[in-house]
Amino acid sequence: MPGTEPVFVYPLLGADDSWSGYRIEFATTAPDSETLFRLFSSPRLDTFDQRHPWFLPAVSGGYDAGTLTGRSVTVFPAHPKPEDTEALSQLEAALRAQGRQLGLKASPEHKLPSPGGWDCLLVDCGHARSLPPYTLIGMASRTKLVATNVHTHNDRNWILSNACILSTCEFLQTRSAPNTKADITRLKLLKLLTLIADDADTDCLDSIFREEPKLAYSLLRLVNSAALSPGSPITSFNQAINLLGRRQLQRWLQLLVFSDPNNGQHPNPLLQKAAARGHLFEFLAGQLTPPSSVENLADSAFMVGTFSLLDVLLGMSMPEIMRQLPLPEVTRTALLEHKGSLGELLAAVTAIDKHDLNTASARLAALGIDADNFFEAQLEGYGWASKIHTT
Template identity: 65%
Template structure:
C-alpha cells in the first residue's frame, strides 16, 4: 500500500497582519488521499469559520462537502494534458454549484478577465512586472492573493496594490531591529534562564520591575483566547500561581515575539513561532531516540527557532547569551538530533521545498496523518493567540 505524501498548510496574512486564510500545498506526486483526510478532519471546526481555505482542485475529493463556503478550489493556469479535461469538467461543475474557484496565475499565461474567478493567486515577482493599476482593476471583482512574498518591501507594495491576502515568507528575513525593543527582549531571555534555573519568585519580579512593560505585555498575552482563563489574570504573581512555572515559561518564550510597543496590532511572527513550537511538541514522542521532557524541549526549540530573525542576530550569538541544554543548542544551531531534523522539515516547507520536507518526514518516521493532525492542532491554537483588548 502506498502511503500518501504529507499535506502542508500555510497561514495567509490579511492587510492587518492577522491570519486571514489558509493555503494547502501538496508535494509533487502526492495523491488526493491526504487531501480527503484534511477535508474530513474534525479539527477544522476549531478554526475561524469565516476564513477561506485554498486547496488544490481535485476531481476525486469534494472539498466543499466538509468546508462548505470556506473552501476555494485552486486551478493552475497551465495543467498537465492528461488531467486537463477532468479539471475542466470539475471547474464547470463547481461553478454550476456556485462553489468558490480560484486561479493560480502563471507568468507564461495571460491574466484572466476581472471577475472570471473568485480569487486570483499571483506571485509577488509576477505581480510587480504587470502594468500599473492592473491589480487594482482585477481586485474590483476578484480577490487577489499574493504568493512567494519574500521581502518586506514586496509585502508593502502588494498591500498598496490591492492584494487582500498574502503568504508570509518575508517574515523569515532579517530586518534592522529597534534597539530598545531588543533590550526588552534580551531581558526576557534573561528571565527565561532564571526560570529554567528554578530562581525564586522575587528574582523573577526584579526583572519585571526593570522593564515594567513586560508585565503588561505578559498579562495581555496570557489573557488571550488561546489560554482563555476563567477570570482575568491581573498580576505576575497570579500568573505564576495559576499557570505554574512550566506554563509560564512557555508564555514567556512567546512573549519575546510580542509587540514591543504594547499595541493592538497582530504579531504574525509570534503566531508563527507558536505554531512551530506546538508542532514539534505534538510530534516529539514519535521521534527516536526518546528525550527527557520531550514536549518542553520541543516547544522551546520551535519557539526559539525564529529568534535570529526577531533579534537580527546570529544563532550562535543568541545561544552565547542564552545558556540552553546541549540538545536544544544543537537543534537550533545545526538542526542535529531528531527534533533538529523535524525543525528542518518546517524550514523546508516554509521555503516551499515540499519534496525535501516530505523526504525528511519519512526519514524520521513521521507519517502524513500525524503531521497533518499536528499542523491542524498547532494552527488552530496559534490563531487564538491574540492579545486581549
Template identity: 45%
Template sequence: MPDIDPQNVFLGRQPILDRNQQLFAYELLFRSAGADQGNFASFIDGNQATATVIVNTFSELSLADALGPYQGFIKVDQGLLFSDLINALPPHTVVLEILPTVAQTAEMIARCEQLRQAGYVLATHVRPESLDVDGKPLLRIAQIIKVDVSRVEPERLRQLAPALKPLRKTLLAEKVESNAQMRLCHELGFDLFEGYYFARPTVIEGKRLQSSETALLRLLGLISQDADTAAIEAVFKQEPVLTINLLRLTNSAGSGLATRITSLRHAITLLGRRQLLRWLQLLLYSGASSSAPAVSPLLQLAATRGRLMELLVDRTPEVRQCGRDLVDQAFMVGILSLMPALLGTGAGAVLAQLPLAVPVHDALGERRGVLGDLLALVEALEDEARERAAAVLQRLPDIDAACANQCLTRALGWANNLAR
C-alpha cells in the same frame, strides 16, 4: 494506479494576509506519500490522488479544525473540479483555486457556476504578461483573482492592476518576495498578499528590538537559570505592558479559583515557571511591545514548531528515559529555532544569550541528538523538501508519515487557538 493510503500525506500551509498584514487565510499544500519511495511517492493518476488525499485529510485528520477561524485555499485541477469528491469539502472552510491549466470550456464554466451556487468561493489566476481580461469568463465568476507578481515587471503590474479593478474582485498578489513588491502591490490596491516575504521570518530580518523584546530575553535567561522570583519580578516592574499581560494571563489560567492576586510575585507563583516560560517564548513572536499584538505568520510558525516538536518527541523512546524534561526541551527548541530570524542575527549569538540545557543547545546549534533530528524534520516539512524529510524519518524509526501528519494537524490547531 497504486493504492493510496489517506494517512500518508504531508500537509503545509502558506499564510495569506490582508492589507493590514493580518492573517486572512492559508494556502493548503498537500503532499501525497507512498511506502515505496520513503513515503513520498508520486501517483500516475494525479487527479484522483489529489482529490482522495484532500477529502480524506479533511475527514480523517480534521484539518478543518486545524484551520481555526481561517479559510483554506485548495488548488483544483481538471480532475478534482469535475469529481464528486469536491462536494465533500465544506464550502464555508475552503476557497477553490482553479489552476490555469484547466481549460475554460463551456462545460468548465457551467461547473464553476454550479459550485458558486452551492456556496463555494472560487479563485482564479490571471497571466501577468497579458493585459487582456476580456474573453475570460472565469474572471466574471470567480470572487478572487490571483496575480503572480514575481513574473511581472513593476511597470506592467501598474498597467494590469487598473485593468482588473473594474471587475470588482478581490485581488490577491502571490509570490511576494520583497518589501518593494509588497509596497507596490499595496499602492496598486491589492487586497490580499501571499509569499515568502510573509511566510518566512526574513520579513523582520535585522529589525531593532523594542524594549519589551529585550526584557523578554532577560526574562527567558532568568527563568532558564532558575533565578529568584524577586529578580524576575524586578524585570516585569520595568515593563507595564508585560505586567498587564501577565496579570491577564494569570487570571485566565486561574479562572474559577478563589485566590485573589495580591502582587506580581504572587502572579508569577500562581502561573508557575513552566507556563511562564512558554508564554514568554511565544510572546517574542506576537509583537510584545504592543498592548494588542497582531496575529503574525511568525507567531503561527513559532507556535506550530514548538507544539509539533513536543508532540513528536513524545513518540520517541528517548522520552521514556528523560521524562517530561525532554518534552519541555523539545518545545523550547521549536520556539527558539526562529530566534535568529526574529533578532536578525546568527544562531551562535542567540545561544550565547541564553544558558540552555545541553540537548537544546546541541539541537539548535548543530542539529544533534533526537531533538536535532526532530527539528530537521520540522524544517524539511515546512520547506516541502520531501527527500530531506524522508532521510530524517529513517533516523526516527518510531515516527512515520502518518504519525508526523497527525502531530502536525494537532499542532496547527493548537497554534490557531492562540489567535482566539
C-alpha cells in the same frame, strides 16, 4: 492504512496582519483522494474561523473536500500539464455549475483573466510587481487577490497598497529593519531568556518585570488571551505563577519575547508563528521514530519550536544567540546543527518554510510521521496559535 504523503498547511495574512485564510499545498505527487477526504474530514477543522477561506489545489479527477467544502477555493493552474488539461477543464465546469468558489494561479507567461472571471486570483509577488500600474487595483473590483511568494517586508507593503487582501508569510523569516525593538533591548531580551533557560527562581524573574513594566503588561495581556484565560483575569506576575503553574508560565515567557509592547494593539504574526511551531513540535515529539529518550521531551520540543525563530526576532545569528543562552545540550544541538530527533524535525519544518516539499516529505517519513499525524499536528498548532490575542 494511513497515507504517508503529507499535506502542507500555510496560513495567509490579512491586511491587519492576522491569519485570515489558509492554503493547502502538496509535494510533486498529490495524495490519493481517499487520504485527502480523510484529512479534510478532521473535526479540528471545525475549530477554525468559519469565515476564513481555504485554498485547495485542483487535482485531475477532483476530490471530496470534506469539512472544508463550504469554505474552500479550488485553485487551478494557468497552464496545466497536457495530460491533465481535459480532466481539469471538466472539474472546473462541474464546480462552476455547483456555484463553488474557484481560484486561478496566475502565470507571467499568460495574460491575466478578466475581472470577475474567477473568484480569486493567486499571483506571485514578483509577477505582480512587473504588471502595469493599477492593473491589480482594477482586477480587485471583481476578484479577490492573493499574493504569493512575499519574501520581504517591502513586498508585503507593496501588495497591501495594490489591493491584495491576503498574502503568504515568507517575509516573516526576515527582519523588517534594525532597532525595531529599541524599547526592549537585545540585552534585556537575552537576560530574560537566560533566566528562563536557567530555570531561575520566581524572584529573579519578577525583578525583570519590575525593571520593565511594559514586559509585565505584555505578559499579562498574553496570558489573558480571550480563549486561553482562566475564569478571572490574571493581574500580576505572582498570580500568574500561582494560577498557571511554573511550567505553563515558562512557555508563555518563551512566547513573550516575540511580543512587542510598542505594537500592542496590532496582531503580531511572528509571535503566532513561534507559538504554532512550539505547539507543533510538542504535538509531534512523542510520535517520533525512534522514540526520543530526552527528559521532559514535550518542554524541550516546545522550546526548540519557539526558539528556532530567535535569530529572526533578534537579528542575530543562532550561534551568537546560543553563546549567550545556557540551553540544554539537546536543545542547542537541535537549533544549531539540526541534529537529534528534534533537530531533524526542525530541518523538516525549515524545508516546509522554503517550500521544498519533496525534502520535507522525505524528512517527515524518516521520522515516522505520516500524513494523518502531520496534518493533525498542523491543525493543532495553527488552531492553538490563532487563539492567542495580544490586544
